[in-house]
Amino acid sequence: MPRTRVELPEAIDHLSILNEKGELDRPLEPAVPDDTLLRLHRTMLLARRFDERLLSLQRQGRIGTFPPIAGQEAAHLGAVAILRPSDWIVPAFREMAADIWRGRPLESIIVYNNGFNEGGRIPADRNDLPISIPVGSQILHAVGIAWAMKYRGRDDVAMAFFGDGATSQGDFHEALNFAGVFQVPAVFVCQNNQWAISIPRAKQTRTRTLAQKALAYGIAGIQVDGNDLLAVYAAADEAVQRARSGAGATLIECVTYRMAVHTTADDPKRYRTEAEVEQWRGRDPITRFQKYLAAKGLLDEQAIAAEEEAVQAEIQGAVERAEEEMKGLGDPLLMFEHAYAEMPAYLKEQREEFIRLQAEIGGEGRNG
Amino acid sequence: MPRTRVELPEAIDHLSILNEKGELDRPLEPAVPDDTLLRLHRTMLLARRFDERLLSLQRQGRIGTFPPIAGQEAAHLGAVAILRPSDWIVPAFREMAADIWRGRPLESIIVYNNGFNEGGRIPADRNDLPISIPVGSQILHAVGIAWAMKYRGRDDVAMAFFGDGATSQGDFHEALNFAGVFQVPAVFVCQNNQWAISIPRAKQTRTRTLAQKALAYGIAGIQVDGNDLLAVYAAADEAVQRARSGAGATLIECVTYRMAVHTTADDPKRYRTEAEVEQWRGRDPITRFQKYLAAKGLLDEQAIAAEEEAVQAEIQGAVERAEEEMKGLGDPLLMFEHAYAEMPAYLKEQREEFIRLQAEIGGEGRNG
């Protein structure tokens, strides 16, 4: 009695399946159909090349600021790959490969990044939320969606994404605690990319892992090599099964790295060394996955080259379609739409005022 | 490598020294001078009887709503007992025995509870914050104070109090995480009294203990029997030493029970059974401590009776002084004070307006 150790029912594991050399831990290999493996590869490659293209469009002033994802493709794609269309994803802002996997057209990403609200539209057949910028806040939405799924008796799950920085936010805490209390079918995927802008992981929290924060909520927690698509997939599979079976939520920490700038407005040279980045370059999730596919006989140099060409063509088409589409956008009156289901009287008056003003002071540029 | 258990450096202990029968675990007995033990007993008794008196004043309409502390005396008094005057305490609203220990006059508690802002005044020689009602929010203030102590190179500590319910708040999370990252000399005392109004501890969070939440912040955590003043004292001693020595913060979960209503506006019959309350009556921190003192030869029936009489006299004096004091309070112009160091022009005008109005519509009652 007097001074005793409290035994905790939960424990935190670390999972890795494909190591940095692309070598497989065979007993842990998840059973993924070959065509899915190839689609996953294709999506990672597409996302990587599109990211690069966006960067060059941004440098040319053809789109605005955006957050590149390079290096993190496996960390989020591996997790959504296990989902059904009826599941929901609740992204932060660095999950482009997941968005693409779920069917978001590349054009819409360009349109969004060029400052058109139209780029935020989501087709009626996808159950995904738009990008959420206020760090940590969206995790609660996933809990609410998961709660509603359970309420409706569905065996779907809600999967939320966020970064290492987000784990410091109060909303992260409230979300995971609610998820534990209500035992909702949620999966929390933390893309621990080592940095929150200039703040390194070690200054974000004193804990050894982020996964262990699950112990504060009585939910499952696991840390995985986030540059190992198979490990992410396997952990997500386990978590999704747990969720679907009614056994509650899971926190998955994907240990990965942000290879590029935080956003195009950022200059990482101010706060991190090239040596660190270099070290992570050797852990690239795509080349590692390619080695695995090659070893399985699913992919060779030639096939990779063909894929590279195909994704470039796809990207080129998207850029052209987006630039065409954007010519027709920009009607300022759109700004008065979608504030409410029905436009309030005073807002209607403001809209009228705007139209009158446009006529009187010239329709060009600032109204403004 | 593949699937391995993450070893956590921290562990959570449970501590109990005086059991429910008042029996001592001798090796763990903290060295507390006899006169301090007697002062602690006196303070618990005073707080208990004053709590009862406040309840009757409230029922008579002589003060407003307040949150009784009965049952929790040891859980907070044990923790502050180890502090120096230069340490700071950051209370929630259910730490009256601690307030009294730190020198708050009983009168001021009555004046506060009767809706006079004057009751919030704190003498210049005490480093305590006033009561903080927004649950969880004050924990961050303790972190800031502790940070400032470290900045100034003092070896003082800031001790924050809060309830089980508060652990669900985002601010709790942010505070403990900051404390871990900045390694500040803070002690977080959670009075887990099993209820947050009508929400039982089990619905507040799915974890086995509250203390284990420390694992999410890389700080020390310990659970103690909160009705055992010696255990609380010993845990606080350890935590305060840790803090003073620069080794960081501690979360102490004091397992206790709210014996009375949440506040005088509450009706616990709606949500908890009399049997549960009865069970906790047997664990009363005061009778348990009295048995300990009796076994030590420091207290007997007669001495207890004398103490009872003394505290009643002290309370009676305070009630009389407070009621006398309150006759002189109520000047409405006080409401314009202490908004800013210097009163802004428009507020001065409002004050003038108020004075004019008072003259024109009569100085009585509502101005209003």
Next chain:
Amino acid sequence: MAKMTMVQALNLALRQEMERDPDVVLLGEDIGLDGGVFRVTDGLVQQFGEKRVVDTPLAESGIVGMSIGMALYGLKPVAEIQFSGFSYYTLHQIENHAARLRWRSQGRYHVPLVMRAPYGGGVRALEHHSESRETFWSHIPGIKMVIPSGPRNARSLLVSAIRDPDPVVFYEPKALYRAFREEVPEAEETLPLSRSVVAREGRDLTLIAYGAMMRPTLAAAEELHRKHGVEAEVIDLLTVSPLDDALMVASARKTGRVAVVHEAPRSFGPGAEIVARLVEKAFYHLEVPVARVTGYDVVIPFFSRENHYLPGVPRIVHAARSLLAA
């Protein structure tokens, strides 16, 4: 028809909407067995079970953030914040998300949540339990800020708020929770949001108020009539934002003399917007400056002094008579 307090009327609204629509769920602190600290949800957990009347952990941002998710999925969450003084914890969820998800998704999603909270002074409460900060929510595009003034309109407005496809902040004047009873029909009643009403007709001057201030304002109008032969028109906003200015403008044009009454601090308070609208739309009809009878620019004092802070009948009558004397 039964005579009901506002608490009972709100309870009726919740019960009937829950009976009518299985997507309506309640969540908040102590709303289950405890029935809410003011008993607005009394009996509902017994009738609908813990599945639909959800006691949450103590975390306001959590409550509202989770409600947003529920609403996105198609439910109609009604979140109770125990006191409006703790609703500030939710501002980022409301401003950054609830108010914008329709807009952000260009119409794909919407957030039909209601955030209920008792607000205002006059009940001898502790610090943080008497504030009136409806301005925060009123200033946010995409949010509706509704405040009833009596049992019957409280019921109707709450029903409308629950059915409204957009997020509604619903502040309940706790001073009126049990202050008086009104006939509230069992049969369904709704009131449009974004529409104020004339609570009393008059030709001499216009008093504009809402929520708990409607009582002293109407009492002042009565006293003006009885003692001074003055006929005050009284407008009850009901929805503070989006602000319907049609009635107030019409009334101001008719009377030329207007006072606004609210308990929120004066500066940057709702009264300012009302003055601005009247200036925009009825300027040339105003005989005298619009008066603001409001809380002062201070924190509402602890309860022994709160009656000096809160506008009351004498102050409103005084302001009205000053308008007429000018």
Next chain:
Amino acid sequence: MAKMTMVQALNLALRQEMERDPDVVLLGEDIGLDGGVFRVTDGLVQQFGEKRVVDTPLAESGIVGMSIGMALYGLKPVAEIQFSGFSYYTLHQIENHAARLRWRSQGRYHVPLVMRAPYGGGVRALEHHSESRETFWSHIPGIKMVIPSGPRNARSLLVSAIRDPDPVVFYEPKALYRAFREEVPEAEETLPLSRSVVAREGRDLTLIAYGAMMRPTLAAAEELHRKHGVEAEVIDLLTVSPLDDALMVASARKTGRVAVVHEAPRSFGPGAEIVARLVEKAFYHLEVPVARVTGYDVVIPFFSRENHYLPGVPRIVHAARSLLAA
């Protein structure tokens, strides 16, 4: 004297105050090695060390809540919130505590913190990075809401804000961070908080603005002069709250024609309070209704359309000419 951008001028203010007073400490996200995402704190961690330039975990309520504790202990924390769109996370700390601890403790404690945040549109930023919600803070008794309009007054006001014994919310117009340079003396300069200034004298009408809107407002005044022979008086609030109405009232009495310019949404925005003050104090001098040239009651659109939302020179000129035509 050196020609400085606003970013440099703010940096100078911070540096000099830190040199002068060891109690001044900075905290926030990315303010150390990164120098803040806008580089306002550039070089400071190198000069003062991590002990005084503190990179925090990503938690706004934490930053401000901790600052409150630091301030209570006697330090002078200057907290940076990376964008004002994320300052809402701190409302409960500001309203429930920072604004009240002086009052709650009846003068024993006070909270000399500054919460800095870039606000406003015009820099082609992402969602949540262009808002203007100074109303939230302006409505809170106990808080000062300060917004500079150029490098020189930014420096002086920030120095004053740091020295002020009360909590100051300091919104920096990010559109002006690097938009132009001004001479900023190396020697100490302060400006009183709660005092607006006449930025341009004129007799025909009054334009009231602050922050980023001062530029188009002054440009509009120039155009009115040049093209239309109209002399606009321009008032720069500098401190939005507590609102100093002396200058604007004097100006309105002189010109009788007033327009308020701000980028915040119109309804329940700062312009409403300005109209209300003018009605209270200059009603009989107003020839025409006070005009509000503001953002619309919508979320500021993504950057391709934001210029249609933001008031600009043509709109201000148009409003001014309409005032004169009426």
